[in-house]
Amino acid sequence: MQASSEGSETRVKRIVLKLSGEVLRCSKSGETIDGTILHDVCKQVKSVYDLGIEIGLVVGGGNIFRGLSGVEKRGVARTTGDYMGMMATVINGMALMDCLEKMEVPVRVLSAIEMNKVAEPYILRRATRHLEKKRVVIFVGGTGNPYFSTDTTAALRASEIGAEVILKATKVDGIYDKDPVKHPDAVKFDKISFAEALKLRLKVMDATAFALCQDNKMPILVFNMNQEGGIKQAVLGKKIGTLVS
Ligand code: UDP
Numbered sequence: 283m284q285a286s287s288e289g290s291e292t293r294v295k296r297i298v299l300k301l302s303g304e305v306l307r308c309s310k311s312g313e314t315i316d317g318t319i320l321h322d323v324c325k326q327v328k329s330v331y332d333l334g335i336e337i338g339l340v341v342g343g344g345n346i347f348r349g350l351s352g353v354e355k356r357g358v359a360r361t362t363g364d365y366m367g368m369m370a371t372v373i374n375g376m377a378l379m380d381c382l383e384k385m386e387v388p389v390r391v392l393s394a395i396e397m398n399k400v401a402e403p404y405i406l407r408r409a410t411r412h413l414e415k416k417r418v419v420i421f422v423g424g425t426g427n428p429y430f431s432t433d434t435t436a437a438l439r440a441s442e443i444g445a446e447v448i449l450k451a452t453k454v455d456g457i458y459d460k461d462p463v464k465h466p467d468a469v470k471f472d473k474i475s476f477a478e479a480l481k482l483r484l485k486v487m488d489a490t491a492f493a494l495c496q497d498n499k500m501p502i503l504v505f506n507m508n509q510e511g512g513i514k515q516a517v518l519g520k521k522i523g524t525l526v527s
Contacts, residue, residue: 303345343370364428375422394426433491451507456524
């Protein structure tokens with residue numbers, strides 16, 4: 283895996299890119315799926331696709347609905363809220379599909395919740411076949427189960443399809459020893475082990491997702507995708523973000 287040592291030639295063949303729903307939201311207008319952001323994200327995905335890298339995209343739904351906030355703010359039952367959150371990922375996935383197709387990138391959307399009119403059902407062998415045929419696969423519907431997250435979905439799908447790394451796109455440029463917004467002296471890690479991250483109680487992913495990655499030795503690169511060409515830099519092994527391995 284060459285996703286982090288500077289200047290090295292790319293060896294990564296298959297990746298899972300985890301996009302949280304928030305990535306698609308415009309912080310100024312509050313628009314849930316902002317057209318310009320969507321376009322920029324897809325342009326970045328295309329630039330990686332054009333390198334011949336097989337891409338599994340796991341998209342979240344937090345810009346539209348989160349199970350827990352449904353419980354807290356609206357009194358929705360947790361399981362109902364979680365299904366609503368999973369449906370939100372389908373909406374985001376379709377937006378990404380449409381935009382990527384307009385850029386002539388072949389795409390297939392695979393849903394963990396059967397929804398035959400809009401997506402194929404998630405079947406592992408089908409997913410790997412699409413990847414081999416150089417189609418970007420968008421995994422929607424989370425794991426298909428309440429009480430999980432799309433980070434866990436990314437950990438699960440990455441392990442299933444044999445991806446070499448999970449690229450977790452965020453709005454911050456990596457993992458710090460403390461919150462960089464509150465503490466100007468916070469130090470960013472370039473690289474950290476799973477054990478160290480656990481010991482320092484660093485928030486990389488939720489506990490289930492983190493444990494799955496640790497157990498399956500699945501490296502996670504946390505990086506800022508708002509940085510110019512962030513995703514491409516990450517797969518080309520440029521020094522970007524924090525690698526947990
Ligand atoms: N969700 C779920 N099971 C899953 C994946 C997601 O129940 O396997 C629900 C959960 O309510 C979550 C919501 O879908 O809050 C949206 O996913 P997530 O919060 O992971 O999205 P992100 O924060 O990445 O945008």
